Amino acid sequence: MLFNHFAQVAYKPNYKRVTLSLLLSISPAICAQQLPCNPSCSNTSGEYINEINRVGVLTVDNVALSGVAPADASGNYTYENTVLSLGRGIIFPGTENSELNATKLTIKSQASLNTHARAITLGSHSNNTMLTSTINDSSIIFKSANGSSGKNTIGILMESDMSGQVYNINFKNTDMHISSSASNNMVGGIWTYSTNGFAETNIALDNSNLTVESALGSAYGIRTENKNNPQNSIITIQDLNPGSINVKGYGAAYGISIDTLGKNTIIENKSDINVQTTAKSGQAYGIFTRTQESIINTQAQNITVKGGILAHGINTQGMGNQTIVNSAAITVESSNQATGILTQSTSNTGNVTVSTVGDITVRGSGNTYGISATSGGNSTIDVASKIDASNATGTGIYSKTTSGDNNIRLHAGANVIGGSNGNSAGISMQSISGNQKLTLEQGSQLSSLGDLALSSENYGGNTEINNSGTIIGYANLTGDNVAFNNQSAGVIDLKDFGQGSKGDITYNVGSSNGTFNNAGLIKFADENFDGTATNAIFNVATFNNSGIINLTGKNPDGKNDLVGDTFTINGNYVSEGGSIYLNTVLDDASSNGGQGTSDLVVVNGDVTTGSGATNLYITPTASTANLGQLTMGDGIKVVDVQGTSSTDAFKLGRPVVAGAYEYTLGQGQNDENWYLSSYYKGNSGGNGIIQYNPAMGAYLANQTAAVQMFQQTLFDRLISSSDGKNNDASKSLFWMRTKMTHGSYDSIHGSLSNRTRSYSLQMGGDLNVWALNNGGYFHLGVMGGYGDFKDTSKSDTTGTKTDGKVKGYSTGIYGTYFANQDTNLGLYVDLWSQMGWYRNEVSGEAQIGTKKYNSTVWSNSVEVGYGLPLAISGEYQWLATPQAQFTYNHYDVDNQHDKNNLYISNNNASGLDTRLGVRFHARGVQKDLIEPFLEVNWLNTTAKNELDFNGKSYKDGFAKDRFEAKVGLQGNINERWSVSAQVGGQWGNNSYNNYQGQLNINYKF
Structure with a gap:
């Protein structure tokens, strides 16, 4: 069918539907009120090439059209399953809803256009009745190759000159690709424009993708302009299901751009946004709004x-309230300035609000900000x-207010990182007249590579x-009224030793009335390079400490040998309990001008005690040569007080031992400082009493215990009672005994x-019993034993305790000769030899860990006695048995070295034990009776019971x-x-006493 102008075949308004099932060719004639020209039409200047002007309803089903488009001021249009290859595009100017379904629209503009080129136009400059346009399951490709310089290439344009217009456009399962290679050409994907003000504009993307490219101009993914009418318009951009917005421009590129005088802008975006500029001077924005009020x-x-020179992830500007809620991961890169989220409210009443659960990473050589917020209000x-702004000049969060309050909260999981430049902070806050508050919840972190975590x-x-x-x-906090509360879960890591770090860390807490309340942890970080000691300075009026201050950082090799750090308070210190941890070289204090070498707390003010004393925890450094020496003078200074100090402000949180000595804390004789000393001075003046490491007493006690644990006499094995019925030497014997002891004594010079x-x-x-020709008997037997020993060694001056433990097993043989059948009378000789194996432990409140070691004892004994009858009194016969026993013990143990740098060597516990005594015994004459007995002995040992500790010999208090x-x-x-059953005791010098109870059982066969 051929419609042409000469045949006078014109469109009739009463044609409601046109169904085409054949090739349609339109000859050039009239471009209005009828089917227009075919692709060869050139009777216009180019603006209306290949388009159709329509009045009424046009429905095109399952038809391929080439070179045509409907265009008019009114009408309803529906395209279904249609492929259009057009030059000018589709114009929907009517008053009813429009819909494109399963449409593939390809537009290739090769000619230079006199006006802006667009693929789809919705509305017109003179019509204000458009309601909703819908594009479903479609593909729109618009390529402008040679458009005129300065002209725009637009995928979808919504435009109106009328005020109060309500525009809705919905995209579902649709892909749009808009591009131009023309110079100075603005390329837009979706553009809404009004000269008199929209009442409302709604753009909805549902699983749709938008790609916009401008090779030599600027590019916008979605752009909305409403410049000339400041009415209360609402602009909403919403994603129902995620798609993508991809924009690439030369000079400038915007993912979403809203520039309006209206008061309400709402962006609810689920689609990924990717924006890039190719020019070095290019500026790129993911989301940009310039409006009265914005909610993103x-x-x-x-x-x-x-x-290029600037890149922003989200940028909102306006005089009203600006609100940003972000869950996207924002990544921003620029050769100069980069900001993840920037928001500004320029009026004195406008507030800005930013909430993000999405990570933000910014990189640029110029000033960069993870979040930047400025407001006249709150x-x-x-x-x-x-929030990662860890380049040279990066600031994680910057917030400034002129008249309102400034509030920042880092929730659990937040991690804000600033840059390495000296002025780059993790967080920077500024307020002209309002209040400021920063809250870090448990599980959040704030830092910067240059160590300036917080500036206010x-x-x-x-x-x-x-x-x-x-x-x-x-932190650098200025202002007259500053309160820094490091709460119980709070951690302040004073030194990161990272890029741009320095030797001194200064906390400025207020100009005049600053208060620092520490209930958490303040610590020096471990060094990650071989650096020098660090000085932390707190410029604050009052420092209240109920938490922990830890100066004991470690070197990269993990050794705790850094010493010399200082913690300086330029103000007053109030002890509210709390703790301070220090590294200290426990030597003679001759270094450093006679004050020793230690981490040091310096208070350039007064020290007072509030609710309790501060506990000092001293860690001897791993690099100390000859660790553990006697101090000189006042000792090793650990707290330097320039003002006055209460006498109960500090105490040791745990005992301090190193080598052979223990160190205590006290104030100097002529100053307010606090020192560690190896002497207990008391009221004696002078150097006082040497304080020894109580572990030495435990090592010595373990040695003695191993030697004495399985010592025995004949009558510890044999129960010899009655009138001869049950004391027959001809009988074999099974025996068992259990013994418990409890004792005490002084050692190491009584300290x-x-x-x-x-x-x-x-x-x-007994293995066997032999009857001898002379009437005597000889018994041969075997024996074994188990023993457990515990000693508590306590310093008399400090009360520090160390526990020694020994568990042992023994096995041996014995042989006993009785001169006659009655074991109570006449001569006996008892021989035994046994070997003992022992597991030793030393531990305590002053010890680092538990020291475990093994030892052995080989003992050999000869005992001789002679039973003598004394008298018979009533039912009892009294006997006396003089006794002598000689036992040689050989003790063996390897040299030891514990974690407190105590070296133990040269054990001297071997020697001869001698016992001389007499046993008095009453036995029944005619019948079995309960028989009393009494033994008295003199005991002597030649063993010195000594050990060398760090090269010096010290002796146990076990009485010789x-x-x-x-x-x-x-x-x-x-x-x-x-x-x-028996009870007994031993007494000797050095306040030695030992009480025992023993139970014996015999079985004769």
């Missing part, structure tokens, strides 16, 4: 922006993600810092008190000469079983 809620996965920033300026209000997270670096207790169990039995007494009862249960 980004729910995209990613917003990625790469610019500023509120909430962060629950990572306040010229009229109050500043409050509440930290329950982690702050790495220092240590030892309290001991032990338990042992031994048993054995001791008096022993035992008293007990024994009796027969029947002809085979006998039992005895």
